[in-house]
Amino acid sequence: MTARFVLIRILALLSVLLGVNYVAWRWLASVNWEAWWIAVPLVIAETYSLIDTILFAVTMWRARDRPAPRSAPTGTADVLIATYNEPIEMVMATALAAQRIRYPHETWILDDGARPEMEAAAQAAGVGYITRSADWVGKPRHAKAGNLNNALLQTDGEFLLILDADQVPDPMILDRTLGYFADDLEVALVQTPQWFVNVDEADPLGSQAPLFYGPIQQGKDGWNAAFFCGSNAVLRRDALMQLGIVGYVRNLEQSVATALRAARRMLQRAVADRSAPPDVTAELVRLQDVVERARADAASGTPIADVTYNVHSAIQESSRRLVTSDLRAARADLTAIAELPVQHDAELDAFIVDETALDALAVRELSPLGAVAAVDALIEALRIDRPDEAQPVQPLATISITEDMATAMQLHSLGWRSVYHHEILAHGLAPEDLRTMLKQRLRWAQGTMQVLLRDNPLMKKGLAAGQRLMYFATMWSYLSGFAAVVYIAAPIIYLLFGVLPVTAWTVDFFARFLPYFLINQVLFVVVAKGIRTWRGQQYSLALFPIWIKACTTAFADVVLGKSLSFVVTRKDGRAAGGPPWREIWPQLTAMALLSVALVVGVGRVIVGTGDGTGTLVNSVWVLYDLAVLSVIIQAVRYRGYTPRTLDERADV
Numbered sequence: 001m002t003a004r005f006v007l008i009r010i011l012a013l014l015s016v017l018l019g020v021n022y023v024a025w026r027w028l029a030s031v032n033w034e035a036w037w038i039a040v041p042l043v044i045a046e047t048y049s050l051i052d053t054i055l056f057a058v059t060m061w062r063a064r065d066r067p068a069p070r071s072a073p074t075g076t077a078d079v080l081i082a083t084y085n086e087p088i089e090m091v092m093a094t095a096l097a098a099q100r101i102r103y104p105h106e107t108w109i110l111d112d113g114a115r116p117e118m119e120a121a122a123q124a125a126g127v128g129y130i131t132r133s134a135d136w137v138g139k140p141r142h143a144k145a146g147n148l149n150n151a152l153l154q155t156d157g158e159f160l161l162i163l164d165a166d167q168v169p170d171p172m173i174l175d176r177t178l179g180y181f182a183d184d185l186e187v188a189l190v191q192t193p194q195w196f197v198n199v200d201e202a203d204p205l206g207s208q209a210p211l212f213y214g215p216i217q218q219g220k221d222g223w224n225a226a227f228f229c230g231s232n233a234v235l236r237r238d239a240l241m242q243l244g245i246v247g248y249v250r251n252l253e254q255s256v257a258t259a260l261r262a263a264r265r266m267l268q269r270a271v272a273d274r275s276a277p278p279d280v281t282a283e284l285v286r287l288q289d290v291v292e293r294a295r296a297d298a299a300s301g302t303p304i305a306d307v308t309y310n311v312h313s314a315i316q317e318s319s320r321r322l323v324t325s326d327l328r329a330a331r332a333d334l335t336a337i338a339e340l341p342v343q344h345d346a347e348l349d350a351f352i353v354d355e356t357a358l359d360a361l362a363v364r365e366l367s368p369l370g371a372v373a374a375v376d377a378l379i380e381a382l383r384i385d386r387p388d389e390a391q392p393v394q395p396l397a398t399i400s401i402t403e404d405m406a407t408a409m410q411l412h413s414l415g416w417r418s419v420y421h422h423e424i425l426a427h428g429l430a431p432e433d434l435r436t437m438l439k440q441r442l443r444w445a446q447g448t449m450q451v452l453l454r455d456n457p458l459m460k461k462g463l464a465a466g467q468r469l470m471y472f473a474t475m476w477s478y479l480s481g482f483a484a485v486v487y488i489a490a491p492i493i494y495l496l497f498g499v500l501p502v503t504a505w506t507v508d509f510f511a512r513f514l515p516y517f518l519i520n521q522v523l524f525v526v527v528a529k530g531i532r533t534w535r536g537q538q539y540s541l542a543l544f545p546i547w548i549k550a551c552t553t554a555f556a557d558v559v560l561g562k563s564l565s566f567v568v569t570r571k572d573g574r575a576a577g578g579p580p581w582r583e584i585w586p587q588l589t590a591m592a593l594l595s596v597a598l599v600v601g602v603g604r605v606i607v608g609t610g611d612g613t614g615t616l617v618n619s620v621w622v623l624y625d626l627a628v629l630s631v632i633i634q635a636v637r638y639r640g641y642t643p644r645t646l647d648e649r650a651d652v
Helices: 003-030 033-061 088-099 116-125 143-152 173-177 179-183 212-222 237-271 278-300 304-322 327-338 349-353 355-362 368-381 403-413 434-454 465-477 480-497 507-528 534-542 544-558 581-606 612-637 646-651
Strands: 077-083 106-111 128-130 159-164 187-191 233-236 417-420 426-428
Touching (some): 003 033, 003 507, 033 212, 033 465, 033 480, 033 507, 077 088, 088 116, 088 159, 106 116, 106 143, 143 237, 143 403, 159 237, 179 187, 187 403, 212 417, 237 368, 237 403, 278 304, 278 368, 403 417, 403 434, 403 465, 434 465, 434 544, 434 612, 480 534, 480 612, 534 612, 544 581
Parallel strands (some): 077 106, 077 159, 106 128
Antiparallel strands (some): 159 233, 187 233
C-alpha cells in the first residue's frame, strides 16, 4: 500500500467524520425554523452533499491501479462499430483503423441506418457489414442496444470490442486487454478510457472527464464495479449470451406468473357463482388447487414447461367432465374473449404481456365451463418465442436508452467480474457545440435514472454491498440538480431580503463547516493527482436544469409511460444551430439574480441595514456560484475546436 493511498484513506475517513459532525449539528442546533421554507431545503441539500461525500470516500477507499495482464491474449475477436447516420467518412476512418488492429479479428460495421452507400463503402474496404434483419420491422428497436443485439446473433467471436463510430482504435487495443480474460475466466468486461482529440486544454464543454476515466473508475474497479461505458470496451460473448438467456427466462417466468394470477381470478369468480351445480363447483375448486400448486411450483423453480403442461392437462380433464354443462354459454364467452384487443395478431399471447387486457379478462362474467376454457386458452397462449420482440434473447440490457451501465450491472449481478484498464487505446470526437453537448448529457442522465427506477441497485439480487453502492453513487450524482437550486437560491434570499437559513453565523458554524469543507477539497486534490478537474466541478453544478429534466422525464417514462427518444450525438464538426437559449435560460437567470443580490447585499451593509459577517459569507458563496456558472458563457461563445498544428489536424 503506497503512502498516497494511505493518505487518501485518512482524508476520506476525516471527510466523512467531519461531514457527519457538521450535518448532525445543522439538523439539531442551527436550522432557523422561523424561515423553514429555505432553512429546511438548505439542510436537506447539505445532507445530500454529505451522502455524496460518503459515496466518494467509499469509492476511493479501494481505488485500484491495475498492472498489465499476466497472460498473453487469446481467443477469437470481433470488432463491432455501431453507427446511425454518422458521416460515412468518419465511420470508415474508424473501420480502417480497426482493420489495422494487430490481434487477429473480424471487423464489422453495424449500420442502424441501413444506408446503401455505407454498405458499398464497407464492401469496397473488405469490412463486414450488418444491418437489422426483417424481424425487427414493427418491433421495439431498443436503439444502440438493439443494434448490438442484432449483430451478436450474426457474429461468432469469443470477445467483442465495441466502438462508437468516431472512436479510432489503437492497433494494440486487443493485445493490451484480452489477457485479462485469460487471467480470470470470470471477467466479462474490460473498459478503457474515452479520450477526445478535438478538445483543447480549456475544454469549454467539459468533454474529457479525466476524473471519471481515472480515479473514479479505478475506485469502482476496486469494488468489482467498473462499468461498461458504451465504447472502447471488450466484452466476453459467453457472459452476454448468459445474460440474454437469463433475461429471456425471467421474462417467460413473469409471463407465466401473470397468466396464473389471471387464471386464479377467473376461477374465483366462477366458484362464487351460486347458480352452478355442485359437481361443477367442485370441479372448479379442484382447478383452483391446480392453479395454486402451479404458482407455487413456478415460484420454486420448477421448469416452466412442466408447470404449464400440468395446468393444461388438468384443465383438459376437467373440460371433458364439464363439457355437457352450459356449452352454449361457453361458446359465447370464448367468442367475446377472441374479440379482445391484441397487440400484434389474433392469438392470445398479448394477454400475457398486457396487464390491462388480463384484468379485463379476469373480471368478465364467464360461465363455469367458459372460465375453464378461458384459463386453458391463457396457458396455451404462452409463447416461448417472445413474439413482441424481434429476437427472444436480448443480451445487452434494453431497460434504458443507455445500454451500457444497465448491462454491466446485470453482468455483475450474475457473478461476472469487470476490469478498468487505465490506458488510452482509442481516440474519439467530442461534441463541438453546447446544444449537442446538452443533448448528450441529458441522454446519459436519463438513461442512468431509468436504470435506477427500473432496477435499483440497492435492491438488486446478486450484487455485493460494494457494488450496490458504486452503482448507486453514479445514479445519486444526477440528483444534484435539485440541491443546486437550493445552493443558488439561499444566498440570493439572504442578500436580498436578509432571511437567514441558519440560526447565526457563529463560531460553532465556522468551526464545523470550514474543516469539513477544507478536508473535502484536499481529498479531491490528492485523488486527482494533478488532473484538471475544475471544468468537471463547474458542469456538475452548471447543468442543474439538465439533471432535473433527466429525473423528471425518466420518472415520466418509467412510472407514467411517456417514452423517451434516443438522440444520437452529432460529431461531424458542424454546429447544431445557434446558441441554445431555451435550454440555458435557468443558468442565465440564476447568474443575473446572483449579480443583483451581490450588489444589493453590499449596498445594505454600506447603508447599515445588513449584517457584515452574513453578507461576507454569502458574497463569497455568490462569487463561487458565478465562477461555476460562468462556464455556460464560455460554452455559448465556443465555436468548435481549431487544431493549431499539422499533427493535431492529422489526428482530427
